[in-house]
Amino acid sequence: MTSTPASSSVSQKVKTAVLVLLALWSIVSLVVIVVWCTSPDLKGAAQCREELKETTEKLEGVRVVWRKDREALERLVEGEREKGEALKEEKLLLLERLNITNSTLEQSRRTNEEVQLLLQKEENLTAQIGLLEDQKEVLQLNLTEAGHQTASCFSLKAAAESQMMAAESQKKGCESRSQYLQKQLQKCNAVDAEASQQQGASMATATPSIAPALTARSPIVALLLCAALILAT
Numbered sequence: 001m002t003s004t005p006a007s008s009s010v011s012q013k014v015k016t017a018v019l020v021l022l023a024l025w026s027i028v029s030l031v032v033i034v035v036w037c038t039s040p041d042l043k044g045a046a047q048c049r050e051e052l053k054e055t056t057e058k059l060e061g062v063r064v065v066w067r068k069d070r071e072a073l074e075r076l077v078e079g080e081r082e083k084g085e086a087l088k089e090e091k092l093l094l095l096e097r098l099n100i101t102n103s104t105l106e107q108s109r110r111t112n113e114e115v116q117l118l119l120q121k122e123e124n125l126t127a128q129i130g131l132l133e134d135q136k137e138v139l140q141l142n143l144t145e146a147g148h149q150t151a152s153c154f155s156l157k158a159a160a161e162s163q164m165m166a167a168e169s170q171k172k173g174c175e176s177r178s179q180y181l182q183k184q185l186q187k188c189n190a191v192d193a194e195a196s197q198q199q200g201a202s203m204a205t206a207t208p209s210i211a212p213a214l215t216a217r218s219p220i221v222a223l224l225l226c227a228a229l230i231l232a233t
Contacts (some may be wrong), residue, residue, distance in 0.1 A: 015073040022066045026059055 012077060015070075015077060018073065019066070019070060022062070022069075028064060028068075029055065029059065
């Protein structure tokens with residue numbers, strides 16, 4: 001139940017109306033009694049005094065009741081006023097609580113918006129992390145493949161270096177062999193020249209029938225001499 005200033009005003013008006021009615025009733029009663037008592041044709045003086053006394057007693061009783069009613073009404077009005085004040089304070093408290101609640105709701109709404117933004121950012125970051133993980137796997141595969149290719153290149157390089165060393169060794173052997181053969185050729189040429197000189201000397205001293213035979217055998221003899229020199233070395 002909520003009391004307002006309007007209800008307090010109505011209570012005050014009711015109180016005033018009751019007090020006015022009681023006052024009017026008391027005045028009318030006195031006027032009637034006075035008129036009735038002063039009329040000589042109606043009643044005697046003793047009876048009038050008796051009735052006046054009774055009326056006065058009743059009036060006193062009415063005044064006592066009126067005072068009690070007035071006090072009760074005043075207490076009622078005071079109680080209603082206190083209730084009104086208490087209700088005003090309660091209303092202020094409720095308004096304050098309502099403002100706090102609205103502020104809390106607004107803060108909660110903002111917090112919810114911030115939470116939604118954070119969740120959206122988290123989803124975006126999760127998607128980006130997924131893409132980075134995929135890129136990482138691709139890069140890892142490429143790195144592994146590059147490692148294999150590097151190892152293969154090192155193997156090929158080692159094989160090429162080994163072949164190069166073998167070819168270099170073969171080259172040196174061939175050069176040594178060529179030099180050796182060159183020396184043997186020079187020796188053969190020298191032997192051939194010596195054989196030719198000896199043949200010329202023999203032909204000069206031989207008979208005509210033996211000269212053709214010596215001429216035909218001279219290359220064979222030179223070749224045999226060269227082979228003998230090669231085997232000897």
